Amino acid sequence: MNHNARTLVGMTANPGCGRRTLLDACGADKDAIATQAGFAWPFGQSPFAISRGKSFEASITEHGGAKLLTLLRDLLDLPLPEVAYKPVDEVGGNAQRELRYQQTCKLLLEAARGGDWPGTLFDHPMLRLTVGGVQVYLEPDVIAFKVKDLFYVVEIKSFPVIDRQADPDQVAAAIRQASVYVIALREMLAAHGLDPAMVASSVILVTPKGFSNSPVATLTDARKQIAMLVRQLRRADNVSDLLNEVPDDTTFDLRPNELGVATRAAADLVNHLLRIEARYRPACTQHCEMAALCRDEAVRGDSLDLYGTGVSDVFNGVDSASTARALAAGTRLPSLDQQDVARTLRRAQRLLNELGGVA
Structure with missing residues (x-):
């Protein structure tokens, strides 16, 4: 898949x-x-965005991840004199996914069982995750960073952070993507009898500072996103109810x-x-x-879903814009579950008419 x-x-x-x-x-x-x-x-993503992202990631991970290590030391306050660097983007020149997954498993499990190791960077590990009852490969776009007894997922993105602010939609998407890797790493550890809690529920986002290529790292709590993903993956594993319909x-x-x-x-x-x-x-x-x-x-279908959850949730019990207009105009009798919404709509319509009369 x-x-x-x-x-x-x-x-x-x-x-x-x-x-x-x-x-x-x-x-x-x-x-x-x-x-x-x-x-x-x-x-x-556009070809430009993909190219920019690859260029920024390469600048962070070159020379054994030296620049990334500096960021992580400052962010996590880690006195790491030496850090091992383990690239897993290929195995002996072979980039076949199953081979890379097995190598990733070997390296991560060794690190997990190794106790209080020095920090270790795992560059582009190949992971697997169970989706819909089937194990699927995850294309590598992550670095796993193990220090002491915890693995951290690091997600590198090329959108800028300006005055400590970034586009909230892009940040949310990045956190959700990193959360996928948290779940996959936890699944790997659990499958081999290890504690999945060894993977931190906080993820590290590395982004450009301003419009330069100077990076900044942020530690972000991803517990909510992880829980949401787990629920949805379980739903995908139980599609029998959908199939019955x-x-x-x-x-x-x-x-x-x-x-x-x-x-x-x-x-x-x-x-x-x-x-x-x-x-x-x-x-x-x-x-x-x-x-x-x-x-x-x-x-x-004239659906209110076109206007987003902010609208459709307010108009609870009303499934179309034409129904909302008819309720507002008083030309349609509301059902029992539409009465509160109908009163609000009629009140809004009266105010609108009054404003129109003043204009």
């Missing part, structure tokens, strides 16, 4: 979406499915021909996708390949 930290984070960004949960649980290629359905959505003949097979070209009719594929309940949110456009399809569905 082709999961990485970004795709797993996407699973948790909208945990109420059955469509995303089911597609992720079966390891479906959402990008290919969305494209064949006629709802391709540009997703992922889906017709037995539902399939996302793109029916490739002998040349590997998808032949599935777009209308038929969309029909099968719409059998699964979605929960569209504006933020879906930032992390899900199915966003265009789900947004189109929400538009056609």
